[in-house]
Amino acid sequence: MSKYLLNKFLYTVDRDPDLVERYRATPAELVTWWEDSRANMVLNCLTGEASTWLRFTDEERTALIAHDHVKLFELGAHPFLTLTLFIAMFERDNTEPLEYQKAYGARMAHFNLPYPDIAT
Amino acid sequence: MASIVAVIASTHHPFYYRASTSTGEDRPPFADEWTRKILAFRETLTRANPDVLVMVGSDHFHQLWLDNMPQFLVGKAPFYDANWYNEEREFGLPRMLLKGQEDLSAHILRAGLDDGFDLAFSNELRIDHSITCPIITLRPEADLPIVPIYTNIFAPPLPQPSRFVKLGESIRRIVESWPSHLRVAVIGTGHLSLELGGPRQFGPHGPDPEFDRRAVEWIATGDLDNCLREVTLDSLHSPGNATHGFMDFMLMMGVAGAGAKADYVDTLDLFHTMEAYFTWYPSSSSGGSL
Numbered sequence: 001m002s003k004y005l006l007n008k009f010l011y012t013v014d015r016d017p018d019l020v021e022r023y024r025a026t027p028a029e030l031v032t033w034w035e036d037s038r039a040n041m042v043l044n045c046l047t048g049e050a051s052t053w054l055r056f057t058d059e060e061r062t063a064l065i066a067h068d069h070v071k072l073f074e075l076g077a078h079p080f081l082t083l084t085l086f087i088a089m090f091e092r093d094n095t096e097p098l099e100y101q102k103a104y105g106a107r108m109a110h111f112n113l114p115y116p117d118i119a120t
Numbered sequence: 121m122a123s124i125v126a127v128i129a130s131t132h133h134p135f136y137y138r139a140s141t142s143t144g145e146d147r148p149p150f151a152d153e154w155t156r157k158i159l160a161f162r163e164t165l166t167r168a169n170p171d172v173l174v175m176v177g178s179d180h181f182h183q184l185w186l187d188n189m190p191q192f193l194v195g196k197a198p199f200y201d202a203n204w205y206n207e208e209r210e211f212g213l214p215r216m217l218l219k220g221q222e223d224l225s226a227h228i229l230r231a232g233l234d235d236g237f238d239l240a241f242s243n244e245l246r247i248d249h250s251i252t253c254p255i256i257t258l259r260p261e262a263d264l265p266i267v268p269i270y271t272n273i274f275a276p277p278l279p280q281p282s283r284f285v286k287l288g289e290s291i292r293r294i295v296e297s298w299p300s301h302l303r304v305a306v307i308g309t310g311h312l313s314l315e316l317g318g319p320r321q322f323g324p325h326g327p328d329p330e331f332d333r334r335a336v337e338w339i340a341t342g343d344l345d346n347c348l349r350e351v352t353l354d355s356l357h358s359p360g361n362a363t364h365g366f367m368d369f370m371l372m373m374g375v376a377g378a379g380a381k382a383d384y385v386d387t388l389d390l391f392h393t394m395e396a397y398f399t400w401y402p403s404s405s406s407g408g409s410l
Contacts, residue, residue: 004186011181014206043187069317079317079361080274081181084206091210098391101322108319115318115361119276120186 010081126168129372132253132309164399176308177250190240196225221265288374310368313359328359
């Protein structure tokens with residue numbers, strides 16, 4: 001269980017326009033590449049002072065590859081990060097205003113309070 | 121000493137900029153009323169004639185991240201670039217550049233540390249829509265120097281609500297002890313009930329209109345007793361999963377002072393969340409009441 005790493009994925013992909021497009025188009029390739037080459041980067045270190053211990057669980061990796069935002073919520077990923085990135089990827093397909101945002105909420109209608117804990 | 125000429129608390133709705141500048145078919149039906157309310161709200165700052173703005177907001181995982189997360193942070197820089205790629209992408213917000221007021225930043229940091237708040241600081245801070253939204257609504261010229269103060273309402277563990285109130289009370293004392301002749305407005309933004317990324321998001325109103333009604337009453341009347349009695353870190357999950365941003369309103373109630381009735385109160389019921397606007401003129405200032 002690595003809520004921090006899920007959040008790190010969402011955060012670092014969301015802020016890079018090229019990664020947003022790669023995650024939309026080829027999620028399996030992007031998630032695999034990210035876990036291999038980016039998961040252990042300390043964000044302000046450029047010369048090899050990386051971490052050595054961060055990796056996804058199978059459940060987390062599967063959820064990311066499937067663009068399964070409902071599962072990410074269940075796993076405790078930060079809802080703001082997930083929503084922001086998924087809007088970036090899929091709002092463009094709307095046929096009316098807020099269509100994606102409303103459907104995103106509707107897919108989560110089975111969640112009751114308390115929601116999954118997002119503390120990292 | 122410096123004087124606090126206005127205390128302002130507001131929601132920070134990132135859609136306002138696009139709604140208010142859109143035309144023709146792109147202009148949403150609520151844009152005209154929203155713009156009217158914002159122009160009236162803006163006048164409450166303009167008439168106070170401030171020289172400096174202390175801006176309280178919360179970084180939305182832009183510069184501040186989980187590998188190094190401060191609870192309360194004060195910017196101390198000569199300039200602040202503003203707004204981020206994902207805010208341009210989702211909200212159409214413009215890039216901005218604001219001047220800093222480093223003397224007041226240094227004073228707040230020194231006095232805040234001495235008053236029991238172990239404030240973090242930043243000498244290079246790119247600010248986000250929690251601070252630029254009120255610049256756009258209240259001072260679109262973006263011509264006054266600022267001191268940004270960021271709070272963590274986003275990444276648990278969070279400080280307790282009472283801590284936000286105490287920080288607001290401390291900011292009030294600290295600004296009023298700043299050896300300067302300048303006129304300071306303290307502006308902070310937060311949320312009423314709000315859900316982001318959960319099942320209650322983007323409804324026809326905010327997720328909890330009853331919470332919003334009570335919250336507006338607490339703020340408008342300065343009712344910190346009831347607010348602190350009812351609001352806890354746990355209770356804030358119930359009105360909506362992003363409602364911890366209400367603690368920035370509580371901070372501003374601390375700046376205004378317990379029992380201080382707001383001189384200006386307005387709200388706008390929008391889809392997704394309720395907008396709320398409050399202005400206080402501290403009695404020692406020349407702003408007067410409306």
